[in-house]
Amino acid sequence: MHVTRGFTGRPRVPNAALPPGQYDAGDDWPVLSAEVTPELTPEEWSFRIDGLVERPHTWNWDEAHALPASAYEGDIHCVTSWSKFGVRFGGVSLDAFLDVVRPHGSATHVVAYAHTGYTTNLPLADVTGGRAWIAWEYDGRPLAPEHGGPARLIVPHLYFWKSAKWIAGLRILDHDEPGFWESNGYHPRGNPWEEQRYSGD
Amino acid sequence: MTETLGTAQPFTPPTRFAVPGRIAVDDQVASEWQAATITEVRRETPRAATFRLAVPVWPGHLPGQHLMVRLRARDGYVAQRHYSIASAPDDTGHIELTLDHVEGGEVSGWFHTVAEPGDTVEVRGPVSGFFAWPGDRPALLLGAGSGVVPLMSMVRHSRARGSDVPLRLLVSARSPEELLYAREYGPETTAVFTRSAPAGVPVGRMSLAHVAPLLAERPPGGWEAYVCGSNGFAEHASRLLVAAGQPVDRIRIERFG
Numbered sequence: 001m002h003v004t005r006g007f008t009g010r011p012r013v014p015n016a017a018l019p020p021g022q023y024d025a026g027d028d029w030p031v032l033s034a035e036v037t038p039e040l041t042p043e044e045w046s047f048r049i050d051g052l053v054e055r056p057h058t059w060n061w062d063e064a065h066a067l068p069a070s071a072y073e074g075d076i077h078c079v080t081s082w083s084k085f086g087v088r089f090g091g092v093s094l095d096a097f098l099d100v101v102r103p104h105g106s107a108t109h110v111v112a113y114a115h116t117g118y119t120t121n122l123p124l125a126d127v128t129g130g131r132a133w134i135a136w137e138y139d140g141r142p143l144a145p146e147h148g149g150p151a152r153l154i155v156p157h158l159y160f161w162k163s164a165k166w167i168a169g170l171r172i173l174d175h176d177e178p179g180f181w182e183s184n185g186y187h188p189r190g191n192p193w194e195e196q197r198y199s200g201d
Numbered sequence: 202m203t204e205t206l207g208t209a210q211p212f213t214p215p216t217r218f219a220v221p222g223r224i225a226v227d228d229q230v231a232s233e234w235q236a237a238t239i240t241e242v243r244r245e246t247p248r249a250a251t252f253r254l255a256v257p258v259w260p261g262h263l264p265g266q267h268l269m270v271r272l273r274a275r276d277g278y279v280a281q282r283h284y285s286i287a288s289a290p291d292d293t294g295h296i297e298l299t300l301d302h303v304e305g306g307e308v309s310g311w312f313h314t315v316a317e318p319g320d321t322v323e324v325r326g327p328v329s330g331f332f333a334w335p336g337d338r339p340a341l342l343l344g345a346g347s348g349v350v351p352l353m354s355m356v357r358h359s360r361a362r363g364s365d366v367p368l369r370l371l372v373s374a375r376s377p378e379e380l381l382y383a384r385e386y387g388p389e390t391t392a393v394f395t396r397s398a399p400a401g402v403p404v405g406r407m408s409l410a411h412v413a414p415l416l417a418e419r420p421p422g423g424w425e426a427y428v429c430g431s432n433g434f435a436e437h438a439s440r441l442l443v444a445a446g447q448p449v450d451r452i453r454i455e456r457f458g
Contacts, residue, residue: 032456
């Protein structure tokens with residue numbers, strides 16, 4: 001282990017909620033997206049699930065809002081090493097959408113894609129069982145465009161590049177298919193607690 | 202109605218973002234930490250300095266890529282950050298980082314107040330192939346503040362190769378004193394000052410009047426645009442590009458949080 005001469009780090013209290021290599025961003029919420037923020041209104045937004053499902057379906061804004069409301073309150077972790085504690089997203093559990101389309105037994109993975117064309121892959125098990133949301137509110141207010149508004153995917157137990165902004169759909173697959181950052185060297189799964197940042201971690 | 206889509210059918214994103222990554226990142230170099238030695242510290246502006254590092258096993262990089270830096274305290278506490286590489290690729294085994302002294306920044310604070318030649322830090326990289334420019338196609342670069350760092354690597358690369366691939370840089374700084382690499386710019390660069398400017402140069406934000414003429418120059422095949430800076434700047438500059446006619450799928454953005 002290499003100790004850096006004269007480095008003490010900022011004053012800190014041990015925080016068991018902070019994954020390895022992360023720091024507490026406090027009130028900051030950095031924006032990290034590689035593409036131009038789209039001008040997408042709620043009226044233009046839609047969300048589709050297809051692929052290996054019984055009944056592919058597309059929801060518009062009102063139809064998605066008619067599903068049972070569900071909120072995530074907890075922490076989020078970005079691969080660039082900031083974490084943010086006690087955030088609150090409002091939306092609908094992804095389970096409610098998947099209940100409608102009914103994935104086949106052979107389904108193992110999903111590719112989430114955005115209205116910008118951004119993509120990210122996830123094991124199906126990481127977006128079911130109350131672990132993923134389609135969110136349109138942050139802290140009780142509409143989600144800002146630069147943070148993925150009008151609606152984004154939230155998968156808080158994985159690094160936040162998995163939580164695709166401006167979510168447009170999920171394609172259900174029986175195999176893993178790398179998305180945008182995963183094709184650019186990022187880890188296929190991205191578990192913050194195991195520091196799965198880059199491919200090979 | 203049952204509609205079943207086979208997995209063999211490629212899925213089509215609603216729009217065409219996904220300018221592909223320009224290069225593959227080597228899994229090996231991206232996952233291994235090594236100790237690098239600071240060999241030189243150069244002041245750039247009152248708030249920014251350049252740190253030159255000797256990296257024992259440097260596989261080379263492309264302009265625009267970054268490096269992860271990790272500092273470790275005696276009690277085992279570690280802090281790591283991504284930093285853009287400022288230097289052009291060369292074969293010396295050295296790379297340079299230009300860092301702002303961020304208020305309260307624990308990593309940039311260490312570099313600015315403690316680090317001196319001979320100190321070692323852990324590094325990993327280069328990483329990220331998305332913002333890279335190998336020098337093969339016309340590039341239009343828009344940067345603000347320390348956002349110019351990866352863009353300067355591109356300018357230096359172009360110069361070092363004597364390249365005739367068109368390259369233009371629009372760089373924004375608060376004042377001439379805060380403009381990074383001020384002495385290095387040539388005719389490819391236009392500087393924009395937001396708070397104070399030299400006599401005869403207007404003060405103001407980057408605008409369509411700066412961007413539109415560059416897009417009007419349109420080289421064969423069009424520009425690949427690279428935007429780097431704070432999120433506020435990145436939002437503003439990318440919207441200017443779109444307004445001036447640059448296709449959204451040919452704009453790469455790197456935002457500093």
